[in-house]
Amino acid sequence: MNETCLYCQQKLRFDVTWSTLLLKFQEQWLCEKCASQLVKIEGKSCTHCSRNLEKLDSSLVDEDICFDCHRWENNGEWRGVLTRNTSIYEYNDFLKEYLARFKYRGDYVLARAFSQQIHELVKTFQYDLAVPIPLSKERQYERGFNQADAILIEAGLKSNHLLTRLHSEKQSKKSRSERIQNQHVFQTTNSSSLKNQSILLIDDIYTTGSTLRQAAKTLKQAGAKEVNSLTIAR
Template sequence: MRCVICFESVLPEVNWTNFLLVQKEVKLCTTCFEKFDVITEPGCPLCGRADSSGVCYDCERWEGSSYQGVLTKNVSVFSYNDFARELVARWKYRGDFTLIEAFAEAAQTKYKNYFQMMEADLVAIPLSKERLLERGFNQSDALITLLGVSPHRFLKRRGSEKQSKKGRSERLLGENPFILVKPTERPVVLVDDIYTTGMTVRHLALLLREAGCPEVYSFTLFR
């Protein structure tokens, strides 16, 4: 077996405890595995930011705006360090789709611990047709499939402009780039690869909540 990130050979550990058990396939070498920064004790109870001692400054500002209370909580698997940034670039922008296997076990475990007992609809972040054609896949769809669930299509994107090209003030004052196409009265978990400012998930959460959704969470690989 070879590491899905660096392609070095990976030898599974065999001891008397697991000798008679079926060995699961190891996807990562030790070197790559140790470069992930797993979030074990998130500091901010709202967004999961690890380096905060309580509700972080960004979430305080969100809760003091028109988006107050629209997002119940964000849960993330890893901190978005330099190693993660390079992996996301390879996976999402350079077409190295098999890298999703590097995230599989940790993502499935975190999701199970937080959300599996909740009767919720998993919703992907919609991409524009142009962005989908450019990338070849929707990373949110891929992550939901990785969790063993089919994504729901409750929303769509108005246009193709990237929110990342706008400043925070411009995003807050601008038109919501998403449209609700189907309401739900069940809790929703929005699934994406990265939580950065929280603007995207709050845009979506606002539409869902205004249409009767009782709670909106987000689940992301990186924070």
């Protein structure tokens, strides 16, 4: 049983109640203070990317779709490429620092904080194969692991490595237009296994949606029937 918070290392407090005795025990990974800083996406959200619409100016919303997704879906090249992205938490300052420590400082164990939630949430999807967004060989060597792969593994799910990345530049340093123009980001490793399959892409953050859509487009060109995605943050 984990006894300290994965993030701040404070000793965890366990309250034994009738509920905890009668129900299956769930491992606790974060203290109350750290857990309280993870803000779940609730209320009205974009039906395409999970963005919280209640926190946006009305001019940036078209019915139940945010303006970014409206632009994607009005572009014939990208319309319907990614059916839907589901994100769990808002990308606030705490989660930004949490994921930075997880990815860039090699703190692999931080992935466990999301393991139970990912495991349960994935059950609500109808899919055939879960595919992590890959890193370039250079980036994976630097970090020691792929964060999307770690999220799947810690959730006890099978990770299917059906994509490879063709370049080593950091997508986070590019503008939205630069990401879109960079068409050839991924390639498939086994096209025959994708025929008529429903794919669930896994990544840590949905930012502009470019990376996930480029991956989805590559998978669909290889024969995938449908592509959805699941991320920790939006």
